[in-house]
Amino acid sequence: MFGTSGIRGRIGEEVTCDLALAVGRALASEGYDRVVVGRDARESGRALADAAAAGLRECGADALRLGEAATPTVARSVGWRDADAGLVVTASHNPPRDNGLKLWNPSGQAFDEAQREAVAARVRADDYALADWDALGEQTQWDGAPARHVDALADAAADGDCSIVVDVGNGVGQVTAAALRRLGHDVVTLNATPDGAFPARPSEPTAENCAGLVEFTAASDADLGVAHDGDADRMRAVTADGEFVSGDVLLALFAREAATPGDEVAVPVDTSLAVADALESRGVSVVRTRVGDVYVAERAGESGVAFGGEPSGAWIWPAETLCPDGPLAACRLASLVANRRPLGRLVDEIETYPxxxxxxxxxxxxxxxxxxxxxxxxxxxxxxxxxxxxxxxxxxxxxxxxxxxxxxxxxxxxxxxxxxxxxxxxxxxxxxxxxx
Structure with missing residues (x-):
């Protein structure tokens, strides 16, 4: 039922309100008594989030509803609100016909394999601890999560005065533009209206899908461009000259900035030699994980690991959160460019291979x-x-x-x-x- 990125599939087939109700029931039955619930901009997410919250409450757990919110906003909110778990209704970068559910711990780390299996086992067995009529969970709304996320981003990145283009991709990553403006940057947004049909471009921020951002950034006086997927857990970048930056190169730049001699950086097994080579001269080593940001996050949570990343655009600073945080990555990249040199020149410092x-x-x-x-x-x-x-x-x-x-x-x-x-x-x- 669960893949490494949670549950994902086509609405009305693999993913239904019955399934969302069952997952909510299973979470509560496993003892998660207070659960943050958020969703991306897909229209199907409204019903799925309602169903998941109903399942939680039916088994005695309280549901704290955020409404539309970026996945990293929801994941961080679990700890901020002293909740036991988070549930995000999202299919991330998948097409509009899909949706899904992903579960989070207070550390910001996604549920691990054992946690996912415990929930899945209850769903398969239809085994739930339904509450008595007078012990149903409560539902409350918290509208302050995006503002709290912006505050955290402003605290985690240095001020600057760059000109930045932010392609939100019709997703829910608007906190990026707000945080960058708070840090002093001049920001222009593209495709900033949430729309789960993703009318401007496909949700995944690949070079092909971000052609509009590339063209706009190159034609403007911007210092860089950044792009998110639908739930803003991913971030990719474009130089002032309109070069879409390789995920491996971006990983090397982030890791080189985050790690100090003796540290390790967690990367999946398909990561380029460029990353290890860029770090070796600084006394930093790479430790390889299975492919999937959940595995990178698990290793990033261990002592001595300063950073974790996947070339697909998932970036993890464990001192901040174990959730891939696209808005944090955008703010950290903007600070790096503001305080060092043009992004294109930084990119050129990383040697790449065929x-x-x-x-x-x-x-x-x-x-x-x-x-x-x-x-x-x-x-x-x-x-x-x-x-x-x-x-x-x-x-x-x-x-x-x-x-x-x-x-x-x-x-x-x-x-x-x-x-x-x-x-x-x-x-x-x-x-x-x-x-x-």
Whole structure:
């Protein structure tokens, strides 16, 4: 029922009000007595949030409703309001037809695997501790969450006087513009009206989807542009010249600023060599996790880890919150540019390498991965099977990993030369094709 990013799926099929009601009941039955409930701008979220809150109350838990709010706003609110858990109705960067639910701890960290399974087990078994007629939970509304988030962002970033374009993507990340203005920046917003149909662009902030931001930023006198997905847990960036910044490069810039010698930075197994290379000279090391911001957050919560990030746009400063906070990332990036130098020049400092991605279709992903894993272990000395199988060589690496949602095995390779990356990629792809 739960993936690494919570529950997501098509409305009326995988995701229904019955399911939201059941999750609310299960949360309360597991002992979460006070739960913050928020949602993104998708119209279906209204009914789903109502159903989840009803399930909570039916089993004796109190529901603190935020209405429309960014996922990091909801996640932070759990701790701010002394709640036991948070529930966000969102499908993040998925298309408008989808919705979902994601659960949060007071630390800002998403529910871990054991917590998710406990909730899922109750839903599967229809096992709920329904309250007596006179012990139903209460529902209250808190409208102050966005303002509290802006205050936290202003405290966590330095003042500056940059000119910044913020593409909200018709999502719920308006706190970014408010916080940047509080910090002294000049802000222009694009697609700032919440609309869960995402009429301006697809929700995921990729280079292709953010072409409008790229063009606008390059044509203006802005120092940088930033973009969010629908629930603002992700943030991507554009230089003054209109270059969409690679997620790996952005990860390296954030990590280099956040970490000090002896620290570690948590990154998923598909992260570029560029990050480790940029940090090595500063005495900072990377520690790899499974792919998914929930796994990065779990590792970022450990002692000695100063930062965690995913190249897709999820950035975690554990001293602030263990939730990926797109608005915080935007404010921290603006401070970095204001206090250092143009973003384009910072980007140019990070050396990047050739990288190739591809996939092989198969209906037997698990069996194929088992066979590929054994062959890779036999052929390479440095092998990591944390998530899929990753092989390291002197000048590159490749990763073979089953897709979590499609009948595909994905192949990624990177090396310090074009010839070598081609060799690594083709060798890895042939391994998969031989076993598929």
């Amino acid at each position: 990288l190739r991605r591809g996939s092989v279709r198969t209906d037997e992903k698990a069996a194929v991965m088992d066979r590929v894993r054994e062959r890779v272990r036999a052929a390479y000395d440095e092998v990591d099977a944390l998530d899929g199988v990753r092989a390291e060589t002197d000048d590159g690496w490749f990763l073979v990993r089953a897709s979590g949602t499609q009948p595909l095995v994905r192949v990624t390779a990177e090396a310090r030369s074009r010839t070598r990356v081609d060799d690594l990629f083709e060798n890895a792809r042939r391994l998969v094709e031989d076993e598929a």
